[in-house]
Amino acid sequence: MPELPEVETTVAGLRSVLDGAMLARVEPRRADLRFPIPVDLRQRLTGATVTSLSRRAKYGLIGTDRGDTLIFHLGMSGRWRIDPAEIGAHDHLLIETGTGRLLSLNDPRRFGSLDLVRSDAWAGYAPFIRMGPEPLGPDFTPATLARALKGKATSIKAALLDQRVVAGLGNIYVCEALNMAGIAPTRAAGKITRPRLALLVESIRAVLSAAIVAGGSTLRDYARPDGELGYFSKQWRVYGREGATCPCGGVVERRVDGGRSTFFCPKCQK
Template sequence: MPELPEVETVRRALAPVLEGRTLVRVVARRPDLRFPLPEDFGQRLTGRRVRAVRRRAKFLLIEIDDGTVLVSHLGMSGSYRIHQGDKPPLEKHEHIILLTDEGTEIRYNDPRRFGFMDLVDGGQLADYPMLKNMGPEPLDDAFDGAALTAALKNRQTPIKAALLDQTVVAGLGNIYVAEALFRAGISPRRKAASVAGVRAARLVPAIKEVLQEAIAAGGSSISDHRQPDGEPGYFQHRFAVYGRQGEPCPGCHCDVSRTGGIARITQSGRSTFYCSRRQR
């Protein structure tokens, strides 16, 4: 599933071609994605001007001039493609088509249809069920060691599970939690409440650095993620631990045949990768 860097990469690509533009045609080629599309979806957007393209956690928020917000979640396989000039033939899984007054066509493609789109009154966005209990944005200045310490107080779950809880911090997923914990030298098994003070102050910069580097690399393409220009992301080539079971971690000179290298365990039904010697 796309995590914060992948969604932010999409947002940065969509903003220049959508912001300030009028949607002259909006076509839904099927009535549903993960959920049914809002009634009169295309008609409600056609003729409207896009004010801004924002992101909250793993959600795209496209603000429309009548106060409506188009909420878009990519699910497992959703992606946007931007076409200017000559347009290629429509593909089977290109379900939503947005055409701007500048002639740019934006297509939403989702083979598995785990993504969704909804139209929400901007004044009610804070109470939207998918967003209302979200934690802080990890790249905001307000997210610091003290804020993380407070969010983790009394939490007895492993720190890996706590960081995946979107009410603790918004937008993190399996890949970037694993990478941030490695950089911070913190075991994914450690109780969340114990990641306080100095440990929290070490972890927050690691989270921010991993996310910023991943965004700069266009995200990570392991299976479905593609940037709106069709290019894959490249951060997967810089993984320190994720998906590298049995390999040495960066900067490690241990005997992998003896230590086993990077370990893989299962936590809450998901794979966790870490170095048991460097992460405590």
């Protein structure tokens, strides 16, 4: 379930095990995920100590005292497992710490990625170069969003999924934020009034923050062998709820564009 909030809580879970830890064993179990895994990844990380864990958009960053940063993306199905009971076909990277903790990057569909960059140059990592602001950061405001959307004829839903406009939103949270803001997903991105953009900014912040809190409340589950997580799904207003009742009393509809489902309420989203 990896959009921004899931990566955020994943990094928080990793931090509890990895922060300050020495990487005693680093074992890639295949040569590629979506892209090739650096061939020198094992050699560069083994014996290093983790000095930082952070997130940019949907990417997690693990920095070491050797000046390297491991960057991971979870794709559609990726997750980290902590102290798994057994290792299976989809455990693609194993990391054992100096204190005997075991981490596994598990990703059945292999849409995720693993890469290694020099820490002083991580901002130049290709996926980050044209990326928009962090939605929970100070650079995401009605003014900056208005600028990013100016003149865009594309739908607001497509625009918010564009990581160059704002970084870290995916299908779920775009649907949720548009519902919260009362904006129809099909509305032309460049034609939304400033007050409504302000409400959209607040809605995006609110839904992401609530999801992070919900993820955070299950953090102890990271220590569970199976690594299952509950996350935010019980709080969805529209996503995955076709035919159900919107908080406004309307009925949630589903439409498909570009092969992806959009859930919305035609009564309160205009």
